[in-house]
Amino acid sequence: MTAARLATRSSDLARTQSLQIARALEEQAGVQSELTFIHTEGDQKQDVSLAEAGVIGLFTAEVQNAVLDGRADFAVHSLKDLPAEQTPSLQIAAIPPRADSADWLIIRKESYRPERTPLPLAEGAVVGTSAARREAFLQTLCPDLKPTLLRGNVPTRVKKLADGQYDAILLAAAGLQRLDFDLSGFEVFPLAVDFWPGAPGQGALALECRVDDENLATKLATLHDETTAQAIAAERGLLRALGGGCGLPLGAHCQVSADEFRLTASFGMEGETGLKLARADVQIPKTEDLEGDLAKLIEAARVSLLGVES
DSSP states (O other), rough: EEEEEEEOOOOHHHHHHHHHHHHHHHHHOOOEEEEEOOOOOHHHSSHHHHHHHHHOOOOOOHHHHHHHHHSSSEEEEEEEGSSSOTTTTTEEEOOOOOOOOOEEEEEEGGGOOTTTOOOOOOOOEEEEEEEEHHHHHHHOOOTTTTTEESSSOOOOHHHHHHTTSSSSEEEEEEHHHHHHOOOOTEEEOOTTTTTTTOOOOTTEEEEEEEOOHHHHHHHHHHOOOOHHHHHHHHHHHHHHHTTTTTTEEEEEEEEEOOOEEEEEEEEEEEEEEEEEEEEEEEEEESSSOOHHHHHHHHHHHHHHHHOOOO
């Protein structure tokens, strides 16, 4: 049996999803993985929002460096954390089937108002988040709500909610599901992706190794899901087209069917009267030219958001 060292962050979620990948890789390709835990800058900077941190690869750079310098053979990332541009000397060898890409709004029961739309929260509720995307959506869709900085791993964030520091918090559904997290003490409000799209790549994982390690790349590719990869290519392509990284207030979700691509996006933009939310919902038929199809889809979504031809 082949052995490989797997680099990952040390959070509960990163450990859990890396162990899931390790088990699948052993079953599918006979690769036995030894986890190597890496502390990232994003794990250490807990007092600023992700946008204010302003560092590319905040949660991934140190993990990637461990692969580049030989301390590990491959890495498992939450794909939404990866920079929009591929890191030189590394390759994404596999993107496994995606989990739920939506956000969930987790609400203290005393702050739950099911009669209110679009979000079932008491007026003026304090909502915890660290993402520019979520803050922009809150400010434009529900101006009475109060977005407030929330950092930490998933258990820490939920504990802060339970302790009453927030009325509600926003978290990715995929992480909560992978952890099988008990939310029975709260109201859980799933946010539909056409109304509130997740971050580009949200819910997906990336398996990354060195470009010269063809043998390992082949084994990692046994976990690859092409439909998920096509959807992610559209979402991250739009992120690149808008010139942004993880701090860009962009939500994007691509659906891939047998004969069509559909890309839905929401983008927080500064307008003449303040922050506004631009939306795009574009579809194109699939052809044999996948690269061309994705380029057309991304450009159509970009123009729809910005109103400007390239």
